[in-house]
Amino acid sequence: MKKTGMAKSDAKKLMGKMVAPGAAGFGKEDVAVLDRREQRKLDQALGLVPFAVKLNSDLVLQLQTLAKERGVDLNEVVAEVLAKGLAA
Incomplete structure (x- = not known):
């Protein structure tokens, strides 16, 4: 190298x-x-x-924005969407 x-x-x-x-950093809580x-x-x-999947980037972006809007973790949003999809 x-x-x-x-x-x-x-x-x-x-x-x-x-x-x-x-x-x-300086002044930040430990x-x-x-x-x-x-x-x-x-x-x-x-x-x-742990459950790894490969998703379309547009779908991931939608999930991330939904998680930001709700103020929850991405894992919670994905679990909720999957549960709703499987129930339907």
Whole structure:
């Protein structure tokens, strides 16, 4: 790898750390962020199962805007839409 490629890679890593959840900056509250293992245990206790699908980008955009409008998590909106669709 060239020196410039390594510099780009290092910069991307640094930017990712700055934007990462839980990376509290000056004056921000220190919020406890769960690691993946803890989050997985909480999800399992709630009966949640990871379910990956590939969707059209327009459909995903509609789901995201619906979640923003309602002020809820995207997972809740998708679960509600699926439940309504299966009931019909």
